[in-house]
Amino acid sequence: MRAAIVGIGIHPFGRTPGVSGLQQGAVAARRALADAGVRWQDMQFAYGGSYSAGNADALGNELGLTGIPFINVLNGCATGGSALVAACQAITSGAADLGLVVGFDKHDRGAFNAQPAEDGLGDWSGEAGFMVTTQFFAMKLRRYMHDHGIHADSLVRVAEKAYANGALNPNAWRRTPIGFDEIQRSTMVNDPLTKYMFCSPAEGGVALVVCREDRAKRYTPTPIYVSAAAMRTRRAGAFEVYGTSVSLDDAPNATALASRAAYEMAGLGPADVHVASIQDTESGAELMHMAENGFCEHGEQDDLLARGATRIDGRLPINTDGGCLANGEPIGASGLRQVHEIVLQLRGAAGARQVQRPLMTGYTHVYGAPGVSAVTVLQK
Amino acid sequence: MPCDARILSTPDRLVERILWSSVGDVRSRAIDDALFDWPAPDPALKASRCRHCGAHAFPAMESCRNCGGTEVEAVELPRRGTLWTWTVQRFLPKPPYRSLQTETTFEPFGVGHVELPGTLRIETRLLEQDPARLRIGAPVELAFYTQYVETDGTEVVNYAFRMA
Numbered sequence A: 001m002r003a004a005i006v007g008i009g010i011h012p013f014g015r016t017p018g019v020s021g022l023q024q025g026a027v028a029a030r031r032a033l034a035d036a037g038v039r040w041q042d043m044q045f046a047y048g049g050s051y052s053a054g055n056a057d058a059l060g061n062e063l064g065l066t067g068i069p070f071i072n073v074l075n076g077c078a079t080g081g082s083a084l085v086a087a088c089q090a091i092t093s094g095a096a097d098l099g100l101v102v103g104f105d106k107h108d109r110g111a112f113n114a115q116p117a118e119d120g121l122g123d124w125s126g127e128a129g130f131m132v133t134t135q136f137f138a139m140k141l142r143r144y145m146h147d148h149g150i151h152a153d154s155l156v157r158v159a160e161k162a163y164a165n166g167a168l169n170p171n172a173w174r175r176t177p178i179g180f181d182e183i184q185r186s187t188m189v190n191d192p193l194t195k196y197m198f199c200s201p202a203e204g205g206v207a208l209v210v211c212r213e214d215r216a217k218r219y220t221p222t223p224i225y226v227s228a229a230a231m232r233t234r235r236a237g238a239f240e241v242y243g244t245s246v247s248l249d250d251a252p253n254a255t256a257l258a259s260r261a262a263y264e265m266a267g268l269g270p271a272d273v274h275v276a277s278i279q280d281t282e283s284g285a286e287l288m289h290m291a292e293n294g295f296c297e298h299g300e301q302d303d304l305l306a307r308g309a310t311r312i313d314g315r316l317p318i319n320t321d322g323g324c325l326a327n328g329e330p331i332g333a334s335g336l337r338q339v340h341e342i343v344l345q346l347r348g349a350a351g352a353r354q355v356q357r358p359l360m361t362g363y364t365h366v367y368g369a370p371g372v373s374a375v376t377v378l379q380k
Numbered sequence B: 001m002p003c004d005a006r007i008l009s010t011p012d013r014l015v016e017r018i019l020w021s022s023v024g025d026v027r028s029r030a031i032d033d034a035l036f037d038w039p040a041p042d043p044a045l046k047a048s049r050c051r052h053c054g055a056h057a058f059p060a061m062e063s064c065r066n067c068g069g070t071e072v073e074a075v076e077l078p079r080r081g082t083l084w085t086w087t088v089q090r091f092l093p094k095p096p097y098r099s100l101q102t103e104t105t106f107e108p109f110g111v112g113h114v115e116l117p118g119t120l121r122i123e124t125r126l127l128e129q130d131p132a133r134l135r136i137g138a139p140v141e142l143a144f145y146t147q148y149v150e151t152d153g154t155e156v157v158n159y160a161f162r163m164a
Helices: A021-036 A056-063 A079-092 A123-127 A133-148 A153-166 A180-185 A213-218 A254-266 A283-292 A301-306 A323-327 A331-347 B011-021
Strands: A003-014 A045-049 A070-072 A098-106 A188-190 A203-212 A224-233 A245-247 A275-278 A361-368 A372-379 B028-030 B046-050 B072-076 B080-089 B109-116 B120-126 B139-149 B155-163
Touching: A003 A021, A003 A079, A003 A213, A003 A331, A021 A056, A021 A098, A021 A203, A021 A331, A045 A056, A045 A079, A056 A070, A056 A098, A079 A098, A079 A203, A079 A224, A079 A331, A079 A361, A079 A372, A098 A331, A123 B155, A133 A188, A133 A283, A133 B080, A133 B109, A153 A180, A153 A283, A153 A301, A153 A323, A188 B080, A203 A213, A203 A331, A224 A254, A224 A331, A254 A283, A254 A361, A254 A372, A275 A283, A275 A331, A283 A301, A283 A361, A323 A331, A331 A361, A331 A372, B080 B120, B080 B155
Parallel strands: A045 A070, A045 A098, A275 A361, B028 B155, B120 B155
Antiparallel strands: A003 A203, A003 A224, A098 A203, A224 A372, A245 B120, A361 A372, B046 B072, B080 B109, B080 B139, B109 B120, B139 B155
16 A cells, blocks of 8 residues: 555745745645645645744644644654655555645745754854854765766756756746856855855745545546655764764765665665656755765766756756755755655646656655655656 | 853862963863863863774763763874865854854855764864865864854864864
8 A cells, every 4th residue: 555646736936025934835735635626624634844934733723723633743854755754654554544744934044054952962063163054065075076086067067957947947946047157157155066056945835635545546637656755864974964973984874775765665776767856955965866866876977967867858857846956945845845846747747847758757855954864756 | 360150060170270261361261161171281072982882972972872872981082184075164154153253254264074093083173274275185183273252251262173
């Protein structure tokens, strides 16, 4: 028994002055319910989360206080992915037949300013300037480029693709293509990453209606089945966000663990994936996550990106909706946006950015502090 | 001379602190007493080592994040190592960052992870921010700098590594 996604809804990402994060979540929820042809009153449970916009269960005030179990999820950037994992477990265990997964957020401008105590760290690490996620990605990338001989042009190509795809997505925040030279020459933020190679905290909401596989066709002619949904946390010895020290043995990171678990659960491998959304909080993250999720060998990225392999018309399209780079990152909603995009692609309903090849299997991957990752394998 | 009561836990330390604080007019303290002793003649970074599995942690932990063991011993980390990775922080971090700088006076600073032989890789400020001089594998050594100054004039000192 798998879970099926039978309804999807999104509130456009970016900046929406005057509309709270919660209200954006409510818009997404109403759209997902309408897409599945069901009412909020039909939901037997809900899982949801936001990082900066309040508890997700406050949506009851917007949608109706129906008394259902509504569980708030807070798992860093993997909040949405974790909510979906929990919802799928509720379905596959037989505990419930039909429910809602929702994520929304609304962040201030500028980089996130996480508090050390949230991750069990002393105040000193914040005072010293270590609670800056962009630093981590830059340092992980610097080492990765050194170890695997990655050329800096590849970082530009990832960002260039993201803005090109965003231009085709009416729900994206950044809808103007940005050229290679402009990305390369934009202000250096955390070496080797420039301004246009980073995503920004943003706003948005996404919701999904999930149900039992054997009832999915009651709600939609095009259900998308969740063949795997796996969430993992960091292991000792892995290089992860906000790690003040790491042992010298290199352990697989949370992404590698979640990815491996998901392939095993789905009974397939990376070569079977036709389209993927992977975490691209900066262009180096997408590049590294390509290999960590098994889509290429470490070091193969230069060649793949130069050939356009991950563009919408490439061998394995990645982040067809523009990813975090073009959509920004509202933490609670971001992981579910990836799922929303893959459902659209598998349905053949992605409009101007639709992959023009038969698609059977899609993949999503989200990663965040302090070393959490959630992966799904989605199939027609 | 008054001392910062928040960081004084034992009478012995109080004595030591007053002695050191009396040298010159500048009072200073460690950004966190768990990290290193300050002022001290030759400070080292304080870590823990698990008596069961041998795994190190910095800052020192009371239990082991590798095996969960609860018997750990205090150890000092080597003062010299190599640069494992680096970046340059080119925008002023938001609070909880505390520094002597403002948006207008902000100067980029180096951040990295250094590998300390036989123990750990640790996150650290680098007393070097010129990308041309930051090289993976380069030798580095422990150093200290003033992160910020409290309203009473106390200098708050943090650890860093500099190119050796």
